[in-house]
Amino acid sequence: MAEPSHRFVDHTSEIGLQVQAASFGELLAEAARGLARLMLREAPAAAEGETRDFEVSAHDRESLLVDWLNEILFVAETGLWIPLEIEVLEASDTRIRARARGVTVELSPSMVKAATFHGLEVVETADGLSAEVILDV
Amino acid sequence: MKTVTKYPWERINPWLVEIPASAREDMLVPARIYVDDVLWERAIGDRTLEQLVNVATMPGITGFAYAMPDAHEGYGFPVGGVAAFRAEDGVISPGGVGYDINCGVRLLASDINFGEVRHRLEPLMTDLARAVPSGAGKGGRLRFGGEDMNRVLADGCRYLAEIGMATPEDLERTEAEGSFRRADPGKVSDKARDRGRGQLGTIGSGNHFLEIQRVERVFDPAAAEALGLYKGQIVILIHTGSRGLGHQVCTDYVRAMDEVMARHGIKLPDRELACAPFQSKEGQAYFGAMCAAANFAFANRQAITHATREVFKETFGDEGGLRLVYDVAHNMAKLEDHSDGGTDGGQIVVHRKGATRAFGPTNPETPEAYRDFGQPVLIPGSMGTASYVLVGTDDALQRSFGSTCHGAGRAMSRTAAKKVKHGSEVRKELEKQGIVVRCAGLGELAEEAPHAYKDVDRVVDVVHNAGLARKVARLVPLGVIKG
Numbered sequence: 234m235a236e237p238s239h240r241f242v243d244h245t246s247e248i249g250l251q252v253q254a255a256s257f258g259e260l261l262a263e264a265a266r267g268l269a270r271l272m273l274r275e276a277p278a279a280a281e282g283e284t285r286d287f288e289v290s291a292h293d294r295e296s297l298l299v300d301w302l303n304e305i306l307f308v309a310e311t312g313l314w315i316p317l318e319i320e321v322l323e324a325s326d327t328r329i330r331a332r333a334r335g336v337t338v339e340l341s342p343s344m345v346k347a348a349t350f351h352g353l354e355v356v357e358t359a360d361g362l363s364a365e366v367i368l369d370v
Numbered sequence: 371m372k373t374v375t376k377y378p379w380e381r382i383n384p385w386l387v388e389i390p391a392s393a394r395e396d397m398l399v400p401a402r403i404y405v406d407d408v409l410w411e412r413a414i415g416d417r418t419l420e421q422l423v424n425v426a427t428m429p430g431i432t433g434f435a436y437a438m439p440d441a442h443e444g445y446g447f448p449v450g451g452v453a454a455f456r457a458e459d460g461v462i463s464p465g466g467v468g469y470d471i472n473c474g475v476r477l478l479a480s481d482i483n484f485g486e487v488r489h490r491l492e493p494l495m496t497d498l499a500r501a502v503p504s505g506a507g508k509g510g511r512l513r514f515g516g517e518d519m520n521r522v523l524a525d526g527c528r529y530l531a532e533i534g535m536a537t538p539e540d541l542e543r544t545e546a547e548g549s550f551r552r553a554d555p556g557k558v559s560d561k562a563r564d565r566g567r568g569q570l571g572t573i574g575s576g577n578h579f580l581e582i583q584r585v586e587r588v589f590d591p592a593a594a595e596a597l598g599l600y601k602g603q604i605v606i607l608i609h610t611g612s613r614g615l616g617h618q619v620c621t622d623y624v625r626a627m628d629e630v631m632a633r634h635g636i637k638l639p640d641r642e643l644a645c646a647p648f649q650s651k652e653g654q655a656y657f658g659a660m661c662a663a664a665n666f667a668f669a670n671r672q673a674i675t676h677a678t679r680e681v682f683k684e685t686f687g688d689e690g691g692l693r694l695v696y697d698v699a700h701n702m703a704k705l706e707d708h709s710d711g712g713t714d715g716g717q718i719v720v721h722r723k724g725a726t727r728a729f730g731p732t733n734p735e736t737p738e739a740y741r742d743f744g745q746p747v748l749i750p751g752s753m754g755t756a757s758y759v760l761v762g763t764d765d766a767l768q769r770s771f772g773s774t775c776h777g778a779g780r781a782m783s784r785t786a787a788k789k790v791k792h793g794s795e796v797r798k799e800l801e802k803q804g805i806v807v808r809c810a811g812l813g814e815l816a817e818e819a820p821h822a823y824k825d826v827d828r829v830v831d832v833v834h835n836a837g838l839a840r841k842v843a844r845l846v847p848l849g850v851i852k853g
Contacts, residue, residue: 243783245416245442246449274813295641296628303621310614311564344575346469346617350628350641351445367445367642369469369617370576370784 235360239267248345248368255361257294258324261301262331264366268302269315269335271368272342280317280334287316290328294355298364301329302348310341345370375414377423385836388434389423396427396639403437404770404836412781412824417443418450424639425453429647430460432718436770438725439832440779440824444468446642449724449780452773455648457705457717461636462653463645464623464660466721468701471619471660472667473578473611475726475748476544476697477759478675479597482604482686484584487848491806494685495582495849499808501677502580504573504853519563522570523555526665527672535676542737544697545727548668552705554658558615559622562659566615566666571673575853577777577818578610579750580674582849583757589841593743593761597695599843606692607757607845608674609750611701612667619663623656648705648719657703664702671697695759696737696746700726700776708767720771728774728839730764747839749830752778752823753815754800756846758830760839774838778826787822788813800850809852818852 237259242249250267254260289304291297309315316333323330346369355364377393382402387410389401401422405413413419418441425447426435432454441450446465455461487494521529527548530536541547573580585603588594599605612619627644630652631637636645646652675694682690702722709716729736729745736745744761751757755778766772782790791799793812796819800807809815834841 241785243785245783246780247445248784274811292629296625300625307561307565307618311567341614347621349445349465350624350644352640352642369445 237263239263242365244367248370249365250368251363251365253358253361253363257326257355257362258321258329260355260362260364261298261324261329262319262321264298264302265305265316265319268305268345269317271345272309272315274344278315278317278336281336282334284332284334285316287329287331287333292327294326295350295353297327297329298355298366299348299350299353302366306345306347313338313341315342375419377419385832389419391426394423397423399426399431400434401426401437402434403441404439404832404838406828406832408828409439409824409832413437413441418448421446421448422451424643425451427639428453428455428461428463428643428645429636430455432456432460433771436773438773438775439829440724440775440777442780444723446640447721447723450775451723452721452725452771454718454720454771457648457719460648460719461645462648462657462703462719463643463721464620464627464656465642465644466723467620467660467703468723469617469620470611470701471616472664472699473701474667474671474697474699475750476608476671476675477695477746477748478606478678478692479599479695480604480682480692481689484602484604487582487604490685491849494681495806495808495851497681497685498580498678499851501681502571502573502674502851504851519566520555522666522669523558523662524553524665525549526668530669530672536672540672540675540694542739543694544668545699548672548697550661550664552658553661553665555662557655557659558619558662562615562618562622565618566613569613569615570666570670571677572613572670573610573674573851573853574613575814578853579753580678580851581607581847583607583845583847585843586756586846587844589843593840593842596740596743597746597759597842598693599695599759605845606678607748607750608671610670610674612663613670615666616663619659623659626652627656660703664699668697696748698726698746698748700724708771720773722773724776725773726776727772728762728766729772730762730766732764733772736762744840747774749775749826750777751826752820753818753850753852754803754805754847755820755823755826756844758826758841759843759845760830760834760841762839763837766838769836770838774833775829778823778829780822781824782822784817787819788816790821791819792816805847806849807852808850814852
């Protein structure tokens with residue numbers, strides 16, 4: 234199985250986050266890592282301190298992916314904390330429980346406004362799953 | 371050679387192209403794009419047209435789905451898009467407003483000439499940057515929470531007038547007097563309030579800015595006089611919106627509508643177009659929350675105005691007064707009566723996403739002071755380029771539901787812009803033009819560099835020639851504070 238990976242895709246005004254992973258749980262974790270990179274504006278950072286637990290539910294894969302990323306945005310912006318090391322404790326198509334260690338930031342990283350549904354589809358590939366989320370920046 | 375797109379199209383006049391409703395079988399109305407030949411090439415370069423055609427399929431859409439000359443691909447709706455839905459049986463869509471609810475522009479006019487500022491620009495910009503925080507998530511000096519926050523959400527600038535941060539004249543010269551009466555703070559989530567806490571009076575990131583500018587050229591002296599503008603005058607342009615609070619309101623309601631669309635029997639080509647009937651419980655809840663977020667945005671620009679006035683007073687004394695010329699939104703959905711405007715509905719919900727309301731002289735919503743000329747329309751250029759003041763026309767009501775462009779419009783992705791020029795180079799070029807820049811990071815400077823945008827002069831010429839708004843003055847920047 235391929236290692237999970239992400240890359241940023243060009244868009245005239247926003248940023249596309251393309252993610253692939255072997256399972257849906259890993260896809261969610263990898264999407265969060267991509268989002269963290271953006272929020273840190275690629276600055277190097279190491280996880281420190283205590284862990285935080287996340288639990289997000291939604292009605293299908295796409296809405297769970299969007300809700301999960303928006304929950305991370307919310308925590309980052311209001312709690313000045315960005316998750317870096319993400320451990321998926323439990324994941325289904327409609328629910329994720331995860332534990333994360335991250336980094337405290339001085340300024341609220343609100344460069345990304347939201348994860349959107351635009352053209353979003355979690356698709357099965359030969360190696361697992363892939364999705365492209367357009368982030369409003 | 372005829373430009374190749376996947377949709378059939380026809381040029382109606384040198385400023386307007388139409389895609390007929392027959393272009394795709396799910397379209398309910400034709401799509402119209404205000405562009406000259408050069409901007410048309412830009413429009414077909416990304417997913418703008420496909421997104422516009424998607425909008426034309428939404429329930430209750432009336433007239434045409436419009437794109438302005440600065441349009442580019444967004445998510446769901448194109449940025450620079452205008453769509454009106456019948457209030458009776460049409461929809462309202464959070465994605466048709468965008469995450470930055472009531473992102474907008476306000477123009478302040480001074481009585482100071484360029485010569486009086488030239489040698490004091492550096493310290494003035496430093497003081498302004500200190501008084502008006504910018505940058506992603508940077509907190510402001512104002513800490514509204516609890517009941518204060520409810521008042522801001524319910525009353526916008528009217529509340530700021532009560533606490534001495536706005537004058538009666540400020541209210542008269544703000545769209546809807548800076549206070550949408552339909553606001554329902556109870557429909558704004560705790561999460562949205564948390565994101566907005568401490569952000570009132572701050573600019574934020576992305577393409578938002580505060581600029582000190584000089585009136586470089588006057589096209590229409592009579593209108594300029596009515597607006598209190600003259601050549602060589604120092605003015606201030608503020609471009610920002612509802613910050614994290616608005617982002618969260620949109621996030622909350624895109625999700626809520628995504629879940630109820632099926633129940634309302636709505637099926638759309640893109641999930642980000644999530645919408646609900648305007649008259650439904652969900653539609654009304656979003657409308658109330660969006661109006662509240664819009665009030666927060668008006669109050670944000672007013673709080674920035676208040677801080678800017680204090681700095682000008684400290685620097686220039688009694689000469690440093692700043693009059694509000696106008697404040698207008700470019701990310702909004704509004705319930706408007708267009709029964710005289712040639713639409714079949716009368717009451718319509720006009721979504722302007724990256725499009726500025728541009729009402730003419732006879733419209734009752736145009737402030738008294740501007741009734742001879744039309745509502746001021748403020749078009750910010752990209753960083754370091756010109757901005758424009760225009761006035762709306764009565765004709766725009768039939769031609770674009772009383773709407774016009776909102777800026778230069780991006781032409782290049784952020785990654786591509788950074789590849790063309792590094793931030794330090796962009797800063798050097800701006801400084802060479804005598805522009806003082808206060809910006810958090812070089813990456814942000816490169817992403818927002820002038821070459822990443824379309825030519826604002828060309829964009830404005832199209833709306834002027836198409837009769838959507840008339841040019842009054844051209845402004846050039848002297849100092850920029852960016853997020």
